[in-house]
Amino acid sequence: MEISEKVISQNQNVTTTYEPRSPWQMMIKRFKKNKRAMIGLYITVLFIIVAILAPWISPYDPYAYNMKALLQPPSLSHPFGTDQFGRDVLSRIIHGSRISLMIGMVGVGISILVGVSLGTIAGYFGGIIDSIIMRIMDILLAFPGFLLALAIISILGPNMLNVMIAIGIFSIPVFARIMRSSVISVKYKEFIEATKSLGGSHFFIIMKHVIPNCIAPIIVLSTMRIATAILTAAGLSFLGLGAQPPSPEWGAMLNEGREYIRSATHLSTVPGLIIMLVVLGFNMLGDGLRDALDPQMKI
Amino acid sequence: MKQTLVEIKNLKKYYSSKKSVLSRAVSHVKAVDGLNFSIFKGETLSLVGESGCGKSTTGRAILQLQPPTEGEVLFEGENLVGMNTGRMKKYRRNMQMVFQDPYASLDPRLTVGEIIAEPLKIHKIGSSKEKNQRVEELLDTVGLNSYHAKRYPHEFSGGQRQRIGIARALALNPKFIVADEPVSALDVSIQSQIVNLFQDLQERLDLTYLFISHDLSVVKHISDRVAVMYLGKIVELGDKKELFQNPMHPYTKALLSAVPLPNPDVKRERIMLKGDVPSPSNPPAGCSFHPRCSACMDICKTVKPEFTEMEGRFIACHLYQ
Numbered sequence: 154m155e156i157s158e159k160v161i162s163q164n165q166n167v168t169t170t171y172e173p174r175s176p177w178q179m180m181i182k183r184f185k186k187n188k189r190a191m192i193g194l195y196i197t198v199l200f201i202i203v204a205i206l207a208p209w210i211s212p213y214d215p216y217a218y219n220m221k222a223l224l225q226p227p228s229l230s231h232p233f234g235t236d237q238f239g240r241d242v243l244s245r246i247i248h249g250s251r252i253s254l255m256i257g258m259v260g261v262g263i264s265i266l267v268g269v270s271l272g273t274i275a276g277y278f279g280g281i282i283d284s285i286i287m288r289i290m291d292i293l294l295a296f297p298g299f300l301l302a303l304a305i306i307s308i309l310g311p312n313m314l315n316v317m318i319a320i321g322i323f324s325i326p327v328f329a330r331i332m333r334s335s336v337i338s339v340k341y342k343e344f345i346e347a348t349k350s351l352g353g354s355h356f357f358i359i360m361k362h363v364i365p366n367c368i369a370p371i372i373v374l375s376t377m378r379i380a381t382a383i384l385t386a387a388g389l390s391f392l393g394l395g396a397q398p399p400s401p402e403w404g405a406m407l408n409e410g411r412e413y414i415r416s417a418t419h420l421s422t423v424p425g426l427i428i429m430l431v432v433l434g435f436n437m438l439g440d441g442l443r444d445a446l447d448p449q450m451k452i
Numbered sequence: 453m454k455q456t457l458v459e460i461k462n463l464k465k466y467y468s469s470k471k472s473v474l475s476r477a478v479s480h481v482k483a484v485d486g487l488n489f490s491i492f493k494g495e496t497l498s499l500v501g502e503s504g505c506g507k508s509t510t511g512r513a514i515l516q517l518q519p520p521t522e523g524e525v526l527f528e529g530e531n532l533v534g535m536n537t538g539r540m541k542k543y544r545r546n547m548q549m550v551f552q553d554p555y556a557s558l559d560p561r562l563t564v565g566e567i568i569a570e571p572l573k574i575h576k577i578g579s580s581k582e583k584n585q586r587v588e589e590l591l592d593t594v595g596l597n598s599y600h601a602k603r604y605p606h607e608f609s610g611g612q613r614q615r616i617g618i619a620r621a622l623a624l625n626p627k628f629i630v631a632d633e634p635v636s637a638l639d640v641s642i643q644s645q646i647v648n649l650f651q652d653l654q655e656r657l658d659l660t661y662l663f664i665s666h667d668l669s670v671v672k673h674i675s676d677r678v679a680v681m682y683l684g685k686i687v688e689l690g691d692k693k694e695l696f697q698n699p700m701h702p703y704t705k706a707l708l709s710a711v712p713l714p715n716p717d718v719k720r721e722r723i724m725l726k727g728d729v730p731s732p733s734n735p736p737a738g739c740s741f742h743p744r745c746s747a748c749m750d751i752c753k754t755v756k757p758e759f760t761e762m763e764g765r766f767i768a769c770h771l772y773q
Binding site for chain 2: 176342344351353354357362365366
């Protein structure tokens with residue numbers, strides 16, 4: 154015992170400046186070392202800031218017609234040119250970011266809420282509950298995501314809210330599966346048994362121990378799924394099933410620009426490039442988060 | 453007469469597995485197969501045996517972490533088996549567990565303070581200030597410092613983590629602690645510290661231990677009585693001194709002959725057991741030890757030996773009946 158006390162007192166001297174580091178703090182440190190992840194983070198943050206500040210930073214009204222400046226190529230006064238009604242493309246892109254961000258957030262929010270709950274219940278309780286939930290998820294997963302979204306839109310009708318619901322639904326099984334497998338890997342850990350032996354209820358164990366230890370893959374998946382959601386929403390709008398004109402949704406802009414692809418290439422290329430950039434940014438961020446959260450984890 | 457704290461009557465834990473999805477045939481793994489013993493107040497009863505003999509399952513079945521298939525667990529005369537969750541929660545305050553793996557038994561996302569305060573939170577004891585006070589007190593009790601409360605488990609060594617696990621188990625002032633191989637994952641130098649801590653706490657807090665271990669030298673040091681398990685059954689139970697000096701059951705003899713002696717010059721006959729432990733899903737008929745027993749008689753192959761008392765010693769062997 155004497156020896157151990159000595160060790161402890163030595164520790165005290167050495168570690169006076171020592172800051173406790175949580176798993177999150179270690180993750181941030183790993184993340185910062187990853188250049189690609191940081192680029193992804195910058196793109197994502199820029200996109201979010203632009204979306205929030207859209208009404209204040211856009212140079213023109215995105216809906217205002219200007220018959221004196223139709224289909225103008227990029228210039229100093231219109232950096233991304235103007236469209237067939239003389240609307241400033243840059244302003245429309247800036248306002249469009251709000252729509253994309255909202256679709257991404259709300260759509261993925263719906264799938265996290267439903268998918269994580271279902272996955273947790275299935276993984277934690279197992280047995281027949283697990284079988285029922287996961288077979289339903291398998292059925293949903295059997296449809297190609299875009300096709301499922303198309304089917305849901307055709308039932309609910311084409312508008313922005315329904316796009317979000319459709320995107321939310323088609324991501325549910327992905328979240329449920331990932332959550333279920335992490336829950337199963339966590340629920341047999343000894344610290345769960347320790348809480349049981351302390352008398353903790355199932356609800357307490359799930360909220361305090363199971364979910365916090367399973368959240369890392371969900372964060373990664375959410376980032377990646379926001380990219381998918383934005384892409385899908387743009388695709389649906391391109392087909393005329395999502396945002397309706399004159400809404401400055403990027404996919405819809407791409408569709409409108411399609412008719413002028415020979416005379417005014419910028420009308421379709423600019424929204425296309427922006428969609429690509431944002432999706433790339435989210436994916437790079439997701440990859441970086443995955444590597445930082447758990448170097449062994451692969452989705 | 454010593455006071456009985458926990459009494460185990462005919463405790464059984466079977467795990468069943470279906471042989472295939474369609475067939476109805478079920479095979480049972482008899483992890484624990486009919487245990488009868490008592491744990492007296494203030495003593496340390498050790499449960500020894502080789503891996504897979506059902507030691508840990510016994511501990512978990514007593515604490516109802518894995519509901520027993522059959523039998524009774526009487527804690528201060530009250531049967532815990534089949535008790536509803538609400539009442540069980542009250543009893544959980546009296547009995548706690550210290551786990552084998554100090555790396556897996558602490559949630560990596562919580563600080564040490566949160567881990568130790570968890571039992572208080574579950575049982576809604578005290579304000580947050582009182583909880584902090586209790587956490588500091590407990591850290592001090594197990595030989596850690598109060599500033600450790602803000603750190604995370606991964607910043608500690610195995611021995612320190614085990615101390616944290618012990619602090620958590622002590623938070624509710626339990627009477628009875630099941631220690632499931634609490635030192636086998638630690639370095640030998642740390643083992644002695646933790647074993648001494650266990651003994652020290654027993655004296656100060658008037659605890660009763662069920663100490664599960666496969667390490668006979670640790671068992672010899674810490675226990676008052678020892679129970680030897682083989683294939684889901686207790687083959688011999690008795691006072692530590694007597695059992696170590698004069699083992700009666702052939703399995704106990706073989707087990708004790710494997711303990712390394714500190715003096716290399718002492719010559720001793722090492723009893724080597726033949727063969728492997730039989731599968732607990734298909735234990736041999738009669739005495740489950742008979743295929744490996746050097747003193748095997750005809751009766752051993754057909755009749756199960758009763759677990760009977762002999763001069764204060766409990767033994768299940770035909771040699772002594």
